Amino acid sequence: MRLRQSLVLARMLLVFFRRRVLSVGVLKSVPVRIGALAAGVLFVAVLTVAAHFFLKQLTERREVWDLLFDTTTVSVLLWVQIAFLTVKVLFVNADGMLQLSFQMPVTNRERSLAFLLYEAAMTSVVAAAGVFALVANAIMLLGPASFGPITVSVVLPAILAYLALSVLHQLLTRVWTLARLERVASILNILVLFVLVAVYASMSGAMITRITGAFLDEEPSRLWATVIAGAADDYGILPVLAASTAAAAVLAFLAVALSPNRHIRQSRYLNVRAGSWARRFLSPYDWCLIRSSHTATAAVLAVALFIYLLLSGTANPIWALSLLTVGGLYQFTATAVLRSIPGTRIPARRVFARLLRAQCILIAAFAVPFTLIAAAVDLDWAADAWQTAAAAAASAVITTGIGVIFPAEKDNPLSVFLGLSAVAVVAGLVVIGLGVLSLSPWTTGAVLAGATALFAAYAIQGIHLDESRRRNEKGAAGHQLRSRSGTAHTGDNGRRHAGADVHR
Amino acid sequence: MALLEIESLSYSYDSVVKAVADVSFEVEAGSIVGLIGPNGSGKSTLIKNVFDLLRLQSGRVRIGGYRHDHPHARAHGMYLSSNDYLPEFLTAREYVAMTASLYGVAVDHEEAADLFRRFAMAERYDHLIEDFSHGMRKKTQLVSALVMRRPLTVIDETLNGIDLEALRLAEAEFERARDAGRSILLCTHDFAVLERLADRIVLLDFGQVIYDAPAGDLVEEHGSLAAMVFDYLESEAR
Numbered sequence: 001m002r003l004r005q006s007l008v009l010a011r012m013l014l015v016f017f018r019r020r021v022l023s024v025g026v027l028k029s030v031p032v033r034i035g036a037l038a039a040g041v042l043f044v045a046v047l048t049v050a051a052h053f054f055l056k057q058l059t060e061r062r063e064v065w066d067l068l069f070d071t072t073t074v075s076v077l078l079w080v081q082i083a084f085l086t087v088k089v090l091f092v093n094a095d096g097m098l099q100l101s102f103q104m105p106v107t108n109r110e111r112s113l114a115f116l117l118y119e120a121a122m123t124s125v126v127a128a129a130g131v132f133a134l135v136a137n138a139i140m141l142l143g144p145a146s147f148g149p150i151t152v153s154v155v156l157p158a159i160l161a162y163l164a165l166s167v168l169h170q171l172l173t174r175v176w177t178l179a180r181l182e183r184v185a186s187i188l189n190i191l192v193l194f195v196l197v198a199v200y201a202s203m204s205g206a207m208i209t210r211i212t213g214a215f216l217d218e219e220p221s222r223l224w225a226t227v228i229a230g231a232a233d234d235y236g237i238l239p240v241l242a243a244s245t246a247a248a249a250v251l252a253f254l255a256v257a258l259s260p261n262r263h264i265r266q267s268r269y270l271n272v273r274a275g276s277w278a279r280r281f282l283s284p285y286d287w288c289l290i291r292s293s294h295t296a297t298a299a300v301l302a303v304a305l306f307i308y309l310l311l312s313g314t315a316n317p318i319w320a321l322s323l324l325t326v327g328g329l330y331q332f333t334a335t336a337v338l339r340s341i342p343g344t345r346i347p348a349r350r351v352f353a354r355l356l357r358a359q360c361i362l363i364a365a366f367a368v369p370f371t372l373i374a375a376a377v378d379l380d381w382a383a384d385a386w387q388t389a390a391a392a393a394a395s396a397v398i399t400t401g402i403g404v405i406f407p408a409e410k411d412n413p414l415s416v417f418l419g420l421s422a423v424a425v426v427a428g429l430v431v432i433g434l435g436v437l438s439l440s441p442w443t444t445g446a447v448l449a450g451a452t453a454l455f456a457a458y459a460i461q462g463i464h465l466d467e468s469r470r471r472n473e474k475g476a477a478g479h480q481l482r483s484r485s486g487t488a489h490t491g492d493n494g495r496r497h498a499g500a501d502v503h504r
Numbered sequence: 505m506a507l508l509e510i511e512s513l514s515y516s517y518d519s520v521v522k523a524v525a526d527v528s529f530e531v532e533a534g535s536i537v538g539l540i541g542p543n544g545s546g547k548s549t550l551i552k553n554v555f556d557l558l559r560l561q562s563g564r565v566r567i568g569g570y571r572h573d574h575p576h577a578r579a580h581g582m583y584l585s586s587n588d589y590l591p592e593f594l595t596a597r598e599y600v601a602m603t604a605s606l607y608g609v610a611v612d613h614e615e616a617a618d619l620f621r622r623f624a625m626a627e628r629y630d631h632l633i634e635d636f637s638h639g640m641r642k643k644t645q646l647v648s649a650l651v652m653r654r655p656l657t658v659i660d661e662t663l664n665g666i667d668l669e670a671l672r673l674a675e676a677e678f679e680r681a682r683d684a685g686r687s688i689l690l691c692t693h694d695f696a697v698l699e700r701l702a703d704r705i706v707l708l709d710f711g712q713v714i715y716d717a718p719a720g721d722l723v724e725e726h727g728s729l730a731a732m733v734f735d736y737l738e739s740e741a742r
Contacts, residue, residue, distance in 0.1 A: 269593040271632045284602050288593040291632070337591045342555035343578035343606055477562035478516025481525050482710040 005106045009114035014121065027415050036418060044132050051133040052140070059141045067215045069153035070226045072134050074207050076127065076154050077225055078200055080161045083126030085193045087119050088169070088186070112259035116252070120162060127158050152232040156244045157225075163251035169193075170258035177260065183267040187293050191300055268293050282361070288335050289358040295327035299366070306370055316381045318370050321363055321392040328359050328399035329416045330408045332463070339467070348463035352400065352456065359396035363389065394452045398423060401459035404466070423455075506530040506566075507580070507656050507687045508554065513563030515549055515711075523549045525711040527563070531656065531687050531704075536678060538698035538719065539691040540733065541708035547691050548586060550708070551660050555583045568655055579607055582654040586661040586691075588641035592634035596620065596644050599633060603648045611651055619647045623670050642666050650677050657681070658689040663697065675701060695729040705729065707736065 027033055058064045106114070131154055138146035169189055176185040207223055214221035222230060232240045269291040274282065282290070289295055302323040309317035332355060338344060339351065367389055375382035406419030430451060434444050468474070508531035515524040524546040531537045541547050552558040554565050556573045565572035568580035591599060597613060604611035617629045623643045628636070636644065642665050649657050663671060678688055678701055690702065698705065698719065705722055707715035714736060715722065719729070726732035736742060 267634065269632055269634050271595070279598070279601075284591055284594055284598070287598065288591070291593045334593065335591075337589055340557070340585075340589065341603075341606065342557060342581070342583045343575075345556070471557065471559045472517060473559050475516060475559070475561060476519040477514040478518070478520050478522045480521045481712075482521055482523075 002110060003113070005110045006113040006117060009106055009111065010117040010121070013114065013118040017118075017122075027418065032418070040129070044129055047133040048136050051137050055134075055137045055141055063215070065138070065142065065149065067211065068134065069138075069149045070211045070221060070223075070229060071208050072131060073153045073157050073226050073229060074204050074211070074223075076131055076158050077161050078197070078204055079127045079130035080123060080158050081165065081193070081197045081200060083123040083130075084119075084162060084165045084169075085190065085197055086126060087122045088190055088193060108259070109256055112256045115259075116166060116255055119166075123162055124158070148232070148237050149229070152229045152237060152240060153226070156228050156241070159248055160228075160244060160251065163248055163255060165193075166255035167251055167258065170255055170260075173260060174258060183265070184270070184293070184296075186266045187297050190297060194301065195304075266293075270296055283354065283357075284338055285331075285335055285354040286358040286361055288338075289327050289331050289362060292327050292330065292334065294330050295324070295362065298324050298326040302366065306373075310374065310377060313378075316384055316388060317374050318367070318381060318385050318388040319391070321367055321370060321388055322395045324362055324366055325359055325392060325395040325399045327362070328355070328396055329403045329420075331355050331358065331400065332403040333407045340470075345467070348460045348467065351463050352404075352460045355400045355403075356396060359400060360393065363392045363396065367392070394448070397452050397456050397459075401455045401462075404459040404462040407466075505533050507533045507568055508689065509564070509566040510550070510554065511564040511566075513550065513553060513560070513565060515546075515553055515558065515561050517549075522711050524553070527708070527711070527713050529706050529713060529716050531689050533655070533687055534682055534685045535703040536682055536688045536690055536701050537704045537706060538702035538729075539689055539706050539708065540693070540695075540698070540729070541714075542737070545708045546711035547708055548660055549711075551583065551658055551689075551691065554658065555581065557583075580654060581656040581658065582607070582649050582652055584645045584649055584657070584659045584662040586664075588638050588645075588665075590633050590641055590644065592632065595632055596625075596629050596636075596647075599644065600648050600651060603652060607652055607654065609652060616647055616651045619650060622673055623647060624667070639666050639670075643670055646670075646674055646677075650681075653681070653684075653686065655685075656687050656689070658691070660691045661693070663690075663692050663694060671697070695733070699723060699729055707733065709736070709742070 022033070027036075055068075135150055135154060138150060172189050172192055173182075173185045176182055176188050181188060207225055210223060211221045211226070220230065220233070228240060228244060231243075269288075270293060272291050302320045305323060306317045306320035309315050309320060335355070367385070371382050371385045374385070402416060402419040402423055406415045406422075408416045430448075434447060439447070510530070511528050513524055513527045514522050516522050527546070527550060529537075539547055539550075549558065553560055554567070554572055556578075560572065567577035570577035570580070591602075594602065597616070600611055600613070600616050613629075620626065620629045620643075623646070625640055625643060628640065633641065633644065642662050645662055646659075646666070649659070663674060666674070675697065678690075681688060682703075690698065692698065702719040705715060705717060705719045706713060715732070722732050723729060726735060
């Protein structure tokens, strides 16, 4: 295996990411890209400065720094899992990227290593953003003495966790392949990773409590998450560094060795079948949503959340319906092909209505069993079902609108994430404003409904603009003719010299 | 009677340089017309104007006697695009049904399934288009056009990428369509196919009509369509 080949390919993948993922949809706009980057940098900077004022007082208290590093290890592991999951979600449909590498002189193993390096680079950016505040302050306040704790509490756990997740991912893919589910392996892997993140996140609070308790009792906290730092305390940093490097090498080897020896194209749509009555009722817009792999993922998560809420009783489980609207984020771009068929031009509001109808059908299909099951457990839940259904419908309007205003071109979810963040900020401000005004529930409901209607109107205008751009509505016939040299000639009554006489 | 009439059509993407410049020609009922020209000569732009996929900027287009954006005109013509951009989330059966519903025709799924079998895609009629190869998507487009039986079918390089057996079958079906009084505007770089099928040839270059003449006359004059095109491309007049 040639490392150079993998490095060249990994570099090309990063360029691909920059140009095809970071520069499509709303991200085409340079001000938007700069704004998003500035907001991220500002957020990390504010966290770092705030942490600095807090940590400055603790510079001399090494035992408190140990506590901080131990709790950071717990959160680093969570950050790595989130970053790993995010990268997998981002590239669940990035077949185009894989196809780029097929014509290159690289072996399958070299290709796998390139993807491992590329994903590791992406994961480290996300994980680094999560621990930057502590690490930067540790270096500033403790100097070279911080290198050891940073290595055993942040760097090594992050690397080993990432590699372990890669091995798990490859093993899972093998299992799905054996079960003849290879075409949906990516979706299944994401679901498993999501469960893993959820379980770990629910455990991390208890782990931090245990670490803090051990600190107060002045006892060592023996947790699996902090085993590397614990081993460094017992045996010294060098043996731990050597053992961790060996473990990382083994895991990296396994991750590459277990990768499939051929590319398996992932299904973007599942062949969900329906009876003839449904075929008559469902339109192509409906099929697009129902068969989308995004909808399948959302449906599994909605059912999981429904069961969790049903068993825990922390909230009305029918709220899980809102998760189903995730597919709406991708629906506008996915149905563009339907609008490009001659003779299918319809007003923008009807396009929006068709997109929304599909979501409403999906919500209704799940609302009925959810309500019946919830009613069997607690009748009050069923009585509030109209509220949850209305919220899900409003959520459908919002996700459909985000899909129009922040189109997920080529299934790129980054643009959608940006749209979700922007809408979340605006919605948060509206909710805070309404809270300050202390309006009656009906007035609050009316304001929220009005805001949703305004958003829908804005999305409809977006559809109209998209259609207008596609048909070049504002273009004029021009006045210059083309020629072989590429130089445009002013037309002689609309005819170029060479072609002036049509041979008939 | 002319089924498709294009009169003085000009189009520009940037409102300055004409991608199509003052193009006029007709497609008679019961005829096959070959539309040829180098890449970027304006063929696809012209076709998109005919089907109102681009807003007409200058000139006039009529299909079956109706303005090109009239619903009746839409019902007369069918367009098979050069790419294989089909709704991947539908099965072939659903795609054919959707197309039929757009044209308001009752589709015979048995006939479509039989064409699938003859195009070497037996048992794939109920499969998702997502799982189809490039050639299979092209053949799906062709089958849908064949079962719709529109008076005018415009085929924009759809024959490129299909296998020889399918090409032979498609040629036979096109001839049957012509015999039944339907017309085909065939945009292709395959001169041999055009020599076998086309009644007329329109050569477009830099957005302008260079040749618009009976295919037989052009072959007789130049020896072959390929010789005609290559002679023109290498000519000083160009």
